[in-house]
Amino acid sequence: MPSQQKALVLETKFGSLEIKDIDVPKPGPDVVLLRVEAAALNPADWKIHVLGALIETYPCILGSDAAGTIEAVGANVQGFAVGDRVLAQGWYDLPTRAIQGTFQQFALAPVSNITKMPSNLSFEAASTIPSGVATAAFPLYNEAEGALSAKLPPPWEERGRGKLAGKPFFVLGGASSMGQFALQFARLSGFSPIITTASLHNTELLKSLGATHVLDRKLSPEALSKEARAIAGGYFDVVYDAISLPDTLEAAYNATAPNGDLIVVLQTPIPGAEKNSAKRVHMAHGVFGAEINHAVGKSLREKLPALLESCAIKNYQPNPVEVLSGGLRGVAGGLDRLRNNQVSGMKLVVKPQGTV
Ligand SMILES: NC(=O)c1ccc[n+]([C@@H]2O[C@H](COP(=O)([O-])OP(=O)(O)OC[C@H]3O[C@@H](n4cnc5c(N)ncnc54)[C@H](OP(=O)(O)O)[C@@H]3O)[C@@H](O)[C@H]2O)c1
Known part of the structure; x- marks a missing residue:
């Protein structure tokens, strides 16, 4: 695992989104480190960037949704191992209004935010799911x-x-x-x-x-x-x-x-x-990590892989996907399209490992 990675960083409220080389974070006891293979864009990302909504702790890394492979697990993590393919919601802390999101090559995710991916799903499709x-x-x-x-x-x-x-x-x-x-x-x-x-x-x-x-x-x-x-x-x-x-x-x-x-x-x-x-x-309150959502979130996460595995018979399926080019460099243009209502029935996704 490299010690440095590329991330899309928002240094200050209303600042610009910039690709930076930053340290790969280390997971705490109940957290995994994810190699992010796909990260999906959400309206919240442009609302934080352009309107200054939701977040009060800067610098920050946006991105609420990802899929990838577990690179490291914290000391208390059970049921997940290095190499597992998972989908994950980015880490949003309500009390401090802080986000450690998924627009980076390696992201932290608490166990309460991750679910194993069924083998029939691509990373791109899986990244559309969590939020x-x-x-x-x-x-x-x-x-x-x-x-x-x-x-x-x-x-x-x-x-x-x-x-x-x-x-x-x-x-x-x-x-x-x-x-x-x-x-x-x-x-x-x-x-x-x-x-x-x-x-x-x-x-x-x-x-x-x-x-x-x-x-x-x-x-x-x-x-x-x-x-x-x-x-x-x-x-x-x-x-x-x-x-x-x-x-x-x-x-x-x-x-x-x-x-x-x-x-x-x-x-x-x-x-x-x-x-x-x-x-x-x-x-609606769609944050897996919030205490009020822990029980329902756990029950849903346990059953999601089976629901998704049966998507061949259209029981449950991810959103249709458009993959943006340029890795994390594709995020800014994608957020402009979301803000201008130029996306219909589709989730925009980037592949952070392809960032140059
Ligand atoms: N409370 C929470 O926890 C929470 C969490 C996530 C998101 N949100 C908010 O929820 C909203 C939706 O998020 P999203 O990610 O689902 O959005 P999205 O996928 O980006 O939504 C795009 C779709 O919205 C449809 N649309 C726009 N205006 C419409 C209207 N007047 N009537 C019917 N359809 C309309 C369009 O449908 P057509 O293509 O068919 O025209 C388009 O396909 C955002 O404002 C977001 O910030 C809240």
């Missing part, structure tokens, strides 16, 4: 006391599989990374019909992931809510808004049953929300 899967699953299925969640029975466990058969489900933004995973969880839960909104060129993809109906996202919020309710035959007990901008929130809120659960992914005010409504609005 999308967590942010889709936790607000739907985290049964922990105090969790912001609809607290449905997890469908990756026998007791939850197919349990919600016959109930309708509505996902706003089905083509987003989280939308794609939410659709697949809804299918595993047995929901039907599963209605989503997207650009219509994504219809085939979304139907392959479990959507029964795809509505054109260009429709007005009023029309979207009305059409979705007409298909479902009434209001929805559970709605997942994977976009959570004012238009989608309005449609999502108006489609949610008076006593229902609405999951949002951003802290945006909901147009027309009533003050004393009994609707429960849950802000």
Whole structure:
């Protein structure tokens, strides 16, 4: 293992992203060191860089998702060994608002953030999974006391599989990374019909992931809510808004049953929300390392490899991928494309080992 590596470093808030040679970190007791073969881009990366969101500790290395091979394990690590192929969420510490992300050639990942990869998955595909899967699953299925969640029975466990058969489900933004995973969880839960909104060129993809109906996202919020309710035959007990901008929130809120659960992914005010409504609005919290997510995260991580292995029969699959050239040098251009809404139904991925 080399002592130095290339990393994409953000020195200061609003600073520029620069490739630097830095030390390869050493794993602490409950942490592994990962040789990052693929790292996926997320909207959070450009929001931290351009808007100064989420992070207060600098310098930092962005990147929330990766797949690679374990290079070293900390003293307390059990169940993982050097050479294992794993997918990993980057290390984000909520109390200090610090991130040690995946846009580097060797990254640290706590055991709570890693899952073994099934042999049928490429590193590129696997890197699309951790944050999308967590942010889709936790607000739907985290049964922990105090969790912001609809607290449905997890469908990756026998007791939850197919349990919600016959109930309708509505996902706003089905083509987003989280939308794609939410659709697949809804299918595993047995929901039907599963209605989503997207650009219509994504219809085939979304139907392959479990959507029964795809509505054109260009429709007005009023029309979207009305059409979705007409298909479902009434209001929805559970709605997942994977976009959570004012238009989608309005449609999502108006489609949610008076006593229902609405999951949002951003802290945006909901147009027309009533003050004393009994609707429960849950802000998604997709960080594996957060204590409130430990139990649901562990249960999901244990079952993910089997779910993914069966992706040949479309039980569960990663997002479609576009690999950017230039290794870590591809990140900045990719983040510009994400910020300018130029990515549709696709996850952008870089290969840090190819950085020159
Ligand atoms: N709370 C959390 O823990 C958490 C975690 C991760 C992400 N997030 C946030 O969640 C949001 C989505 O993240 P992501 O990674 O899933 O995004 P993404 O994959 O980059 O989303 C791109 C997709 O969004 C769809 N889209 C955009 N506007 C839409 C609209 N008005 N209606 C329907 N679809 C729309 C587009 O669909 P078409 O191509 O079909 O037009 C596009 O394919 C971001 O704002 C992100 O910051 C929150």
